[in-house]
Amino acid sequence: MTSVRLIAAALALVPTLAVSDEAQIVRGQYLVTIAGCNDCHTPMVAGENGPERDMTRMLSGHPEQLVMPPLAVRPDSPWETVTSTTFTAWSGPWGVSFTANLTPDPDTGLGRWTLKNFKDTIRTGRHLGRGREILPPMPIPMYRHFTDEDLEAIFAYLQSIPAVKNRVPEPLPPPAALAAQ
Numbered sequence: 001m002t003s004v005r006l007i008a009a010a011l012a013l014v015p016t017l018a019v020s021d022e023a024q025i026v027r028g029q030y031l032v033t034i035a036g037c038n039d040c041h042t043p044m045v046a047g048e049n050g051p052e053r054d055m056t057r058m059l060s061g062h063p064e065q066l067v068m069p070p071l072a073v074r075p076d077s078p079w080e081t082v083t084s085t086t087f088t089a090w091s092g093p094w095g096v097s098f099t100a101n102l103t104p105d106p107d108t109g110l111g112r113w114t115l116k117n118f119k120d121t122i123r124t125g126r127h128l129g130r131g132r133e134i135l136p137p138m139p140i141p142m143y144r145h146f147t148d149e150d151l152e153a154i155f156a157y158l159q160s161i162p163a164v165k166n167r168v169p170e171p172l173p174p175p176a177a178l179a180a181q
């Protein structure tokens with residue numbers, strides 16, 4: 001009798017899980033949209049009506065083909081933070097940072113990440129929670145306040161989008177950025 005009840009309970013769970021997974025992904029998409037992840041992680045291209053996000057490369061980070069030339073900003077200039085035409089490479093007092101590939105590609109994106117890797121990165125502001133510090137303008141100070149449920153939904157959504165193979169370059173430290181000027 002007990003095992004019959006257990007099987008019935010287990011079967012009843014199956015559709016519930018499927019529905020809640022879907023709901024979680026939809027909520028993750030909503031959060032990614034309003035938190036502006038695409039603003040920095042999806043490259044801008046010239047469109048018919050001006051610059052637009054290239055959604056064929058959605059959330060795939062700084063395009064590896066776009067090698068950035070040395071920056072031409074004078075040290076005494078009031079300009080401080082400068083971005084590429086794609087909005088994916090950023091130069092500032094921290095050096096040059098390139099937005100990460102957030103798609104599930106296993107080699108160049110977050111395909112091998114666990115939910116814990118993702119949460120630890122956002123909460124600590126360090127790669128995987130223990131590596132190097134995540135540089136600006138990634139809004140870690142704001143995003144670390146996402147609730148556990150929010151981060152779970154965002155990660156579920158990111159793992160559900162099309163994988164894009166795109167190897168984002170490592171950041172350049174400030175001395176290299178200065179020497180290049």
Ligand code: HEC
Nearest residue numbers: 035036037040097098099100127133134135136137138171
């Ligand atoms: C204002 C620009 C900006 C916005 C908005 C932004 N990011 Fe980022 N993000 C960056 C940059 C730049 C980096 C790379 C920083 C570095 O290399 O240290 C980055 C890095 C990351 C990393 C670290 C990857 C790794 O390998 O350690 C994750 C994860 C990430 N972003 C997720 C997100 C998510 C999710 C959102 C939206 C909720 C988001 N980002 C919004 C600019 C941004």
